[in-house]
Amino acid sequence: MTEYVSTTPGLYPLPDWAKDDLSDLKGHQKHDLISGDEGEEITAAYEEAREEVIGVQEEAGLDRIVEGQLRWDDMLAHPLAVHDAVETRGIVRYYDNNNFYREPVVQDDLGFSGDVANELEATAELTDGDLQAVLPGPYSLSDLATDEQYGDEAEFLGAIADFLEGEVDAFPEIETLFLLEPSLVENVPEDGQDERASEAIDQVASATDADVVVQPYWGALEEKVYAHLLDADIDAVGFDFVANQDDNLYNIQEYGATDDVALGLADGQNTLVEDPEAIRDRTEWVEGQLGVTEFETVYLTTNTETFYLPYSKYQEKLAVLAEAADLAEVTAA
Amino acid sequence: MSANENKDQFRPEDHANDNFLLTTVVGSYPKPKWLNRAKELYQDEDHGFDEDDYQEAKDDAARLITNEHERAGLDVVVDGEMRRNEMVEFFAHRIEGYEFNGPVKVWGHNYFDKPSVVSEVEYDESWLVDEYKFTASATDRPVKVPITGPYTLASWAFNEAYEDDAELAYALADLVNEEIEKLVDAGARYIQIDEPALATTPDDHAIVGEALEHIVADIDDDVRIGLHVCYGDYSRIYPEILEFPVDEFDLELANGDYEQLDVFKDPEFTADLALGVTDVHVAEVESVEQIEENIKKGLEVVPPEQLVVSPDCGVKLLPREVAYGKMENMVKAARNVEADLDEGNIDIERGTPTPADD
Numbered sequence: 001m002t003e004y005v006s007t008t009p010g011l012y013p014l015p016d017w018a019k020d021d022l023s024d025l026k027g028h029q030k031h032d033l034i035s036g037d038e039g040e041e042i043t044a045a046y047e048e049a050r051e052e053v054i055g056v057q058e059e060a061g062l063d064r065i066v067e068g069q070l071r072w073d074d075m076l077a078h079p080l081a082v083h084d085a086v087e088t089r090g091i092v093r094y095y096d097n098n099n100f101y102r103e104p105v106v107q108d109d110l111g112f113s114g115d116v117a118n119e120l121e122a123t124a125e126l127t128d129g130d131l132q133a134v135l136p137g138p139y140s141l142s143d144l145a146t147d148e149q150y151g152d153e154a155e156f157l158g159a160i161a162d163f164l165e166g167e168v169d170a171f172p173e174i175e176t177l178f179l180l181e182p183s184l185v186e187n188v189p190e191d192g193q194d195e196r197a198s199e200a201i202d203q204v205a206s207a208t209d210a211d212v213v214v215q216p217y218w219g220a221l222e223e224k225v226y227a228h229l230l231d232a233d234i235d236a237v238g239f240d241f242v243a244n245q246d247d248n249l250y251n252i253q254e255y256g257a258t259d260d261v262a263l264g265l266a267d268g269q270n271t272l273v274e275d276p277e278a279i280r281d282r283t284e285w286v287e288g289q290l291g292v293t294e295f296e297t298v299y300l301t302t303n304t305e306t307f308y309l310p311y312s313k314y315q316e317k318l319a320v321l322a323e324a325a326d327l328a329e330v331t332a333a
Numbered sequence: 334m335s336a337n338e339n340k341d342q343f344r345p346e347d348h349a350n351d352n353f354l355l356t357t358v359v360g361s362y363p364k365p366k367w368l369n370r371a372k373e374l375y376q377d378e379d380h381g382f383d384e385d386d387y388q389e390a391k392d393d394a395a396r397l398i399t400n401e402h403e404r405a406g407l408d409v410v411v412d413g414e415m416r417r418n419e420m421v422e423f424f425a426h427r428i429e430g431y432e433f434n435g436p437v438k439v440w441g442h443n444y445f446d447k448p449s450v451v452s453e454v455e456y457d458e459s460w461l462v463d464e465y466k467f468t469a470s471a472t473d474r475p476v477k478v479p480i481t482g483p484y485t486l487a488s489w490a491f492n493e494a495y496e497d498d499a500e501l502a503y504a505l506a507d508l509v510n511e512e513i514e515k516l517v518d519a520g521a522r523y524i525q526i527d528e529p530a531l532a533t534t535p536d537d538h539a540i541v542g543e544a545l546e547h548i549v550a551d552i553d554d555d556v557r558i559g560l561h562v563c564y565g566d567y568s569r570i571y572p573e574i575l576e577f578p579v580d581e582f583d584l585e586l587a588n589g590d591y592e593q594l595d596v597f598k599d600p601e602f603t604a605d606l607a608l609g610v611t612d613v614h615v616a617e618v619e620s621v622e623q624i625e626e627n628i629k630k631g632l633e634v635v636p637p638e639q640l641v642v643s644p645d646c647g648v649k650l651l652p653r654e655v656a657y658g659k660m661e662n663m664v665k666a667a668r669n670v671e672a673d674l675d676e677g678n679i680d681i682e683r684g685t686p687t688p689a690d691d
Contacts, residue, residue, distance in 0.1 A: 100440035272493035310435030
């Protein structure tokens with residue numbers, strides 16, 4: 001019988017009070033962004049905000065609890081932006097959004113950081129729920145960064161995979177790991193690159209016993225990219241059904257799927273709050289389109305990160321996902 | 334010299350030179366510090382500074398900046414958008430169908446109250462007629478009215494109600510059209526549509542073009558309509574934008590040191606060019622000589638009768654004295670170039686792309 005798990009890809013909006021407090025504490029300029037060695041007051045504000053978003057997830061009834069990545073000023077580029085071997089330069093556009101991050105330029109060997117592991121340790125202390133880690137996938141992280149150390153695209157991707165593997169290895173016990181890979185859609189890997197991306201993902205996934213979900217978004221993967229991704233030893237691929245239904249369905253029908261699947265059915269970039277029943281119905285519709293097999297686990301999630309939303313709408317989206325998963329369980333039983 | 338009636342209607346009667354390079358601004362200007370302070374007092378519930386007091390402060394600021402533009406010598410002035418907080422929020426508060434749910438991140442700790450369109454957008458009360466009337470009464474010079482364009486109003490909002498952003502943009506364009514009709518009835522002759530969102534999604538230029546058709550429907554041809562676009566790869570929208578039903582394109586080019594100038598040389602630029610001749614991201618006042626050189630860049634694209642002189646973009650983020658210095662030098666430079674043109678001292682070949690350096 002299929003298990004329905006409500007979760008999110010993390011990268012939450014800061015609570016409004018934290019937006020104000022951290023603006024005052026940190027400032028508004030490029031050099032004011034998170035450095036990885038922030039002082040006491042800033043750390044305390046983030047801790048309070050973290051506790052709040054953990055509470056929001058618990059109250060909503062989500063089946064997985066994420067840290068919220070509230071410190072990730074540079075969004076998915078964060079793990080590099082705070083790394084000692086990286087210099088951050090100008091402000092560059094974050095994919096096709098009206099959002100910007102500091103360009104991380106890798107200038108030395110990417111050793112162990114532990115920044116994300118520390119966040120997860122702190123989260124584990126605040127909740128008894130099932131913990132979910134969130135990281136950029138290796139392909140997206142290398143795509144968001146600039147390399148001045150390794151000199152070669154394949155080598156750089158390998159170094160990023162090594163780095164992420166080391167980070168995952170230091171994680172506390174987690175139930176699930178989400179690797180976010182929007183670049184697989186937005187900057188389609190070329191021949192050879194697609195295979196290397198899959199191998200890099202496989203390497204990072206192998207560093208944990210937790211279930212690994214790879215979530216591309218802002219559309220569907222190209223066929224070949226999807227086929228290669230299925231070669232990686234991962235538990236689930238995520239599908240952005242908000243941005244594209246037809247091509248995602250085609251991929252699954254044509255190439256099959258992992259035993260578990262993540263369905264991005266709530267829009268992480270629009271304030272229109274979906275009905276839980278509608279999410280449940282869409283879940284059934286996707287399952288119905290595939291017909292043949294039953295998934296072991298279906299993760300119900302927003303398609304993208306949720307930092308694009310006003311805080312109140314983000315909270316509503318989480319509640320909807322939790323309720324939709326409950327409804328799906330009932331219907332399936 | 335051939336005539337350009339649409340532009341020449343703004344030529345001052347006592348203009349000293351035969352040539353006329355219309356000088357104006359894009360719109361926004363630094364707010365006096367006391368106006369920000371007045372806003373804080375107004376928002377402070379414990380304070381007795383009430384709505385009338387704040388209105389008076391905004392009126393004073395609008396009058397002050399309009400006069401500052403006059404003092405700088407601009408041919409067409411604006412009130413510096415003293416009554417506007419942000420270019421989307423201001424209009425979204427005045428259009429039925431928008432609601433606000435709180436700030437969202439742009440980058441770092443820079444946020445924006447991104448509104449949501451939750452139902453059909455409708456025209457309620459006028460957006461800018463009072464602003465226009467006040468400014469027009471505060472000056473003898475012609476007044477330009479900047480309006481955030483429908484594509485930007487659609488793109489920089491959450492769309493909950495329309496099939497797609499294009500449909501929303503067209504619906505908003507009809508409202509902009511209604512507003513322009515009212516502005517024209519009130520005496521406005523120069524409207525500028527601001528579409529900064531086009532720079533980030535240049536492939537949508539056809540949507541902007543279609544929206545402009547809605548905007549100018551039944552508006553008298555004599556009314557000057559400009560389109561302001563900034564920060565983008567112009568080669569992705571040119572020459573397609575020449576089909577847009579506007580009289581003037583107001584373009585940011587000084588910031589990129591005119592690297593993109595050649596884009597506009599072929600095919601021939603058939604509209605008026607409002608050329609950005611001072612960089613709004615550099616807090617130093619360019620010299621008159623430097624700005625003269627920048628103005629001459631425009632003459633590589635259009636003849637003098639099609640050239641308008643303006644800063645790259647709104648100057649609101651500059652220190653006020655720097656903003657003023659740039660306006661003042663810009664006007665001096667324009668008058669110098671006009672005089673040089675009158676005397677036949679300027680010989681610039683138009684439409685010839687600059688050879689690459691290598």
